[in-house]
Structures are given as structure tokens and as C-alpha cells.
Amino acid sequence: MPGLNLMQQxxxxxxxxxxxxxxxxSDYPDNTADAIHSGAVQALVGAVERMATLLSxxxxxxxxxxxxxxxxxxxxxxxxxxxxxxxDLVLQGLVLVAMDNQKISTPTSINS
Amino acid sequence: MTYLMAIDSGNTRIKWGLHDGxxxxxQGVILHDNRASLHQAWQDLPKPMHIIIANVAGAEAQxxxxxxxxxxxxxPEWMTATAYQCGVRNYYANPTLLGCDRWAGMIxxxxxxxxxxxxxxxxxxxxxxxxxxxxxxLGGIIMPGLNLMQQxxxxxxxxxxxxxxxxSDYPDNTADAIHSGAMQALVGAIERMATLLSxxxxxxxxxxxxxxxxxxxxxxx
Numbered sequence: 001m002p003g004l005n006l007m008q009q010x011x012x013x014x015x016x017x018x019x020x021x022x023x024x025x026s027d028y029p030d031n032t033a034d035a036i037h038s039g040a041v042q043a044l045v046g047a048v049e050r051m052a053t054l055l056s057x058x059x060x061x062x063x064x065x066x067x068x069x070x071x072x073x074x075x076x077x078x079x080x081x082x083x084x085x086x087x088d089l090v091l092q093g094l095v096l097v098a099m100d101n102q103k104i105s106t107p108t109s110i111n112s
Numbered sequence: 113m114t115y116l117m118a119i120d121s122g123n124t125r126i127k128w129g130l131h132d133g134x135x136x137x138x139q140g141v142i143l144h145d146n147r148a149s150l151h152q153a154w155q156d157l158p159k160p161m162h163i164i165i166a167n168v169a170g171a172e173a174q175x176x177x178x179x180x181x182x183x184x185x186x187x188p189e190w191m192t193a194t195a196y197q198c199g200v201r202n203y204y205a206n207p208t209l210l211g212c213d214r215w216a217g218m219i220x221x222x223x224x225x226x227x228x229x230x231x232x233x234x235x236x237x238x239x240x241x242x243x244x245x246x247x248x249x250l251g252g253i254i255m256p257g258l259n260l261m262q263q264x265x266x267x268x269x270x271x272x273x274x275x276x277x278x279x280s281d282y283p284d285n286t287a288d289a290i291h292s293g294a295m296q297a298l299v300g301a302i303e304r305m306a307t308l309l310s311x312x313x314x315x316x317x318x319x320x321x322x323x324x325x326x327x328x329x330x331x332x333x
Contacts, residue, residue, distance in 0.1 A: 006265075010260055030203055042304050058282075
């Protein structure tokens with residue numbers, strides 16, 4: 001799905017009246033800028049929560065959730081499931097793939 | 113019989129209905145691009161006493177609509193949101209800045225429900241608005257609708273292409289992943305607002321869905 005910024009941007013380019021303004025998160029927004037920002041957050045967090053519920057049913061236990069990317073912190077504060085932010089998740093994956101392909105022994109942790 | 117013409121001019125489509133005071137005499141839907149054909153659809157209708165229009169499609173659409181209805185020689189009412197109407201109170205920081213289509217939807221929902229509820233409209237954009245048990249508009253959220261949510265990905269990313277996808281719990285191809293992502297986002301946002309409003313009201317609110325994507329969204333609750 002579109003990310004936090006794209007979700008907001010696309011509304012202003014594809015509707016006649018909505019304008020691009022900086023909004024803040026609110027449970028019950030009472031102005032358009034906050035309504036657009038909060039809508040994007042609710043949509044993204046809602047999708048993550050629905051996938052967590054689905055995976056819970058599939059696995060038979062609550063899955064852990066790792067979040068990465070620019071909007072991690074905005075979403076994390078609204079999530080009703082426990083989740084861990086790992087900012088450099090893709091970089092960590094790249095290191096693992098390179099080591100595997102170069103036959104370098106994998107370290108037990110690549111966090112530090 | 114006195115007739116009232118109601119026109120909902122959205123971002124993509126124009127929905128209209130001629131009401132006789134008790135029931136709809138005739139209704140229609142047309143894409144903005146085909147609005148010239150409204151001239152034909154309306155020419156055999158009985159003349160309305162009054163015309164009310166909710167236009168969120170901008171000034172150009174307003175000019176086109178004015179021309180289309182000029183045959184009836186009536187000054188239309190261009191509806192705007194107000195601080196209070198038909199039992200619903202609007203606490204928007206500036207009441208007139210609330211989308212007039214959202215306001216009309218909430219007024220109709222309050223007439224139907226007479227208690228706290230969620231009012232969802234899924235068009236070009238999707239709005240989820242919360243009404244209290246005493247008819248106060250608590251606030252609401254706006255996000256891209258089902259089509260826009262998918263379209264914007266293909267225009268703003270280098271690799272994703274526009275293909276028709278289907279809903280799946282665990283999509284295993286990109287087209288299904290984009291379609292299912294849009295659906296999960298919209299349904300997820302509605303469910304989160306329902307949870308929030310439940311806590312605020314102290315009871316589970318009913319939810320009214322309207323707009324082009326309503327049936328597809330409802331299947332996934």
C-alpha cells in the first residue's frame with residue numbers, strides 16, 4: 001500500500017478541494033489537515049494489525065512484529081500490538097546475503 | 113406533487129435523485145466525463161421546486177452543473193456545512209470547511225440511526241466520520257479510496273505496474289499484494305475507528321457504508 005507521505009500526497013493531487021498542509025495525529029480530527037494525516041496513520045496501522053490477527057490464527061500463537069522504514073516511529077506509537085523497530089533491517093539482510101554468497105561465516109549477531 | 117432535485121457531485125461521479133417528498137421518483141449516476149448526457153436524462157423529468165447540490169469537484173464542475181440545470185430556471189442551493197443542522201452538531205474548527213458531502217452523509221445517517229455511529233463513504237477518497245449518541249460530529253479521517261490507493265503506487269514507484277489484483281489473505285504476487293494492501297488499509301482504518309468509538313460511547317456503534325467501493329469493502333470486515 002502507499003506509505004505515510006504518499007497516502008497524504010495522493011489525496012491533494014486527485015481531489016479538487018483537499019490541500020497539502022501539515023497535519024497531526026488525533027483520535028477525532030476536527031480539521032482537514034489532521035483528518036488526512038490521521039487517516040493515513042489509521043489505514044497503515046489498521047492493515048498491520050489485521051495482518052497480525054491473521055497470522056496469529058495461522059500460527060496458533062501471537063507473532064512478533066518487526067518494523068523498519070522512515071515512518072516506523074509514527075506508526076509504532078499507534079499500534080495496539082507489540083512491535084520492535086529495526087531501522088537498518090534491509091541493510092542487515094544485505095550483509096547476510098553477501099556473507100552467504102561469499103562463504104564468509106555468519107556472525108551470531110549483526111546488530112552491534 | 114412538488115419535486116426536489118438533489119445532486120451529489122463527487123470527485124469522480126455525479127449522483128442525483130429527484131424526490132417527491134415521500135420517496136425517490138428517479139435516481140441516476142454518471143461519471144463527470146459523461147456529464148453532458150445528463151441533459152438528456154433530465155429533459156423529461158418533472159420540473160423540481162428546488163435544487164440542492166453538494167459539489168466537491170471544484171469550480172469547473174460548478175460551472176458545468178449550473179449550465180445543465182439552467183433549463184429549470186431555478187437558483188440552486190450550493191450546500192455547505194454549518195455548525196448545526198437536522199440534529200447534528202459540527203465541531204469542526206471552522207464548520208464550513210467540513211466537506212459538504214461528509215456533512216450531508218452524517219445528517220442522513222443520524223436520521224436513520226438516531227444514535228452514535230460511524231459514517232463511511234468510499235469514493236475517490238474514503239472518509240470515516242464519528243457521530244455521538246447525542247448527534248455530535250466528534251471528528252473523522254480521510255484517506256485515498258480503493259482505486260486511488262492502488263493507482264498511486266504505480267505512478268510513484270519505479271517497479272510496480274498497474275494490474276488487476278484479487279483479495280487474498282497471503283498474496284503471492286504483486287498485483288494481489290497491492291489490491292489486498294489497499295483493502296486491508298481501508299478496512300483496518302474503519303475497524304480502528306469502530307474500536308475507538310466503542311470506547312467513547314460505551315457501546316458498539318453501528319456503521320453505515322456508502323460509495324462506489326462499499327460492497328467490496330464490506331466483504332472483508
